[in-house]
Amino acid sequence: MFEKFKTKWNINSHWQLTMIFIVFSVTGSAAMVVRKFVFEWIGITSETSLWIKVPLYILILIPAYQILLIVVGTIFGQYRFFYEFQKKSIGRFYRKTKKEKNINIQELTMNNSGNNNETAVLLLNLGTPDEPTVKAVRRYLFQFFNDKRVIDLPWLFRKILVNFIIVPFRAPKSAKLYQQLWTKEGSPLLINSVELKNKLQEKLGDKASVFLAMRYQNPSIRATLNAIRKEGYSKIIVLPLFPHYASSTTSSAIETVWDEIRDWNVVPSVHVINQFYNHPLFLDAFTHRISSYNLEDYDFILFSYHGLPTRHTDKIHPKISTTGCNCHEVMPAHGKFCYRATCYETTRLLAERLGLSKGSYSTSFQSRLSNYWLTPFTDATLKELPLKGIKRVLVVAPAFVADCLETIVEIDYEYKELFIANGGQKLTMVESLNADDRWVDAVKEIVSPYI
Template sequence: MAMMHNSKDKAGVLLVNLGTPDAPTAPAIRRYLREFLSDTRVVEIPRAVWLPVLYGFILPFRPKKLAHAYASVWSERGSPLLAVSKQQAQQLQTLLGADVPVALGMTYGNPSVASALAELKQKGATRIVVLPLYPQYSGTTTASVFDAIARVLARERHIPELRTINDYHAQPAYIEALAASVRAYRQTHGASEHLLMSFHSIPQRYVNQGDPYDAQCKKTAALLAEALQLKPEEWSISFQSRLGREPWLQPYTDVVLPQYAAKGIKTLDVICPGFSADCLETLEEVAIRYREDFLAAGGEGFRYIPALNADDAHIRMMQSLVQSAL
């Protein structure tokens, strides 16, 4: 449809997160993993080497192993990541008002980035702020969002003006929201001896080639520790969720947990400041499996401090980022 000469520019917001299977079943997980692990941003291995591994070993077997893990965190609202992301989009929409439409897309799975862009186009948005919900930039996450958008817009004649937010790892409002969540949790449950900040890991090779993720994670952790006025011995940083045999960012969370118990740290609080919404990696890997590992190694108390999710301070921080970009 042709534009009228008196049409006015309208702003919109595209929120993007990683994605999730449509159901906690092996077939749904297989579809999701196929899309996710086929992304050359995620796995930077020559296709001739990687695709036989993906299709011959990972996709036939891993979905069955993951089905139980996904089922353990699934709720009546479905996937926790999707449920929280929808809530975040709805609350941001309320703060921005009806004149600035907000659409949610996932890099992999549903709702897709394509459907979110179509929704914004249908609502007349000609200027779009893209907010990937990754506090720290990585080529494996944030850059994949931009790739997904580019693939969709390659088919469009009229490209909207895009304003992208690459990261917010050191935004004061983000750091204060994290600190407030820790203070509130500890006010209710009491403080443990040590606060562990666990971030999703990526291959060390990616950082060696220029990915800023490691530095940004460490900056976030240092700023959070400063905001909480923690002494150096009262907090530490680690990296979780590694896959494969090559070195990833260290120290590894699953390795340091028994070490803490062996050193006499009996009670541990864990927060994951790289996750904007709770998901399989926080609710199952950290809150369930890592807790079991720590207690089995001699620890006596392990508490996971939830992600910011749809906390008011978190949504106000998003509102501030969007309004600054506009």
């Protein structure tokens, strides 16, 4: 029996197995003590109705047990084991019954050119549900919002907020939006990312093998890195497909890669490209995409970027507040890795290439979850523009290199409806780079110096 546990938990010594059993025993007893104390404190007795007692028991005991398991495990020197154990245990509520549901997509995203070189290029994007169902969307949101870099709150608060409030209430609504987004081929973000990966492989030829993974859901970073590991590449070039650095996207993806690689017996050389918003070919690709629309047909161009909580950007330059920064006017010295600063700089660089005059364009931030996110808000801006006599707007989203929920549904459906309802006449969304040949050339040039 002990050998089965050692195999299941991937541990080697009887001593460690003994410590783990002790931790479980101590934690169970401690959790019951906590439950008893809390029940007495709030006045729950044996006469209290089960309809009240049982929900409170679940709400108190489960979080208490999870916290105590980590604390007690740390005391007994088993933090790493119980940290991983907790992640797997919580994930079972939302995990699929088989490893990869969409096997065809998983295979498409793996490299199939054969390992004739020493270098693997790993393209990373945010992710998408496996299908537009409530169950699949719930799994996606569970993984996304439980990321400590996305919701940077204390562990217990994040778990309660995400697992008992955000995911249960948001999943059904988000599933309806994904149903609007979905095509016969599947998720546009995944389909376009696969096409980009295939085209890049053609461009690179035998110089490197190209792989694709998603930070959340499939193809998973773990499965993709396992494929890279089996092929024995000596170098990995990691390119998160986020033009602008942000802790909640770029760092989260990079951290996940390192979490997987750190336990390998042979750790290859790894080079990470953490942003490329000012790369000339990236800018040229977006400039060409925007220029494919007749700019004379529009009164105004709105550059809309995904929003972030201001506390995220405040952490980049803690001595200078986001609201007090002048990055909307000029690129400051402290703005190199500030998401807000690099977004405004991207707008200025694109406007210069397009020959736009001041006053004919502006920058805004979309997808906010609260009023404490980066401003100006895209939805608020679109309400105000008709009041200024601006009736025809072209919207560009340079933070997204592949069309997704935020571009197709949020901008092209919801914001268009909002704009027209407030007096606008025409709103057009500029298609993202997707797998455009100029974008493929740009990615090739971005990764080539490190091959």
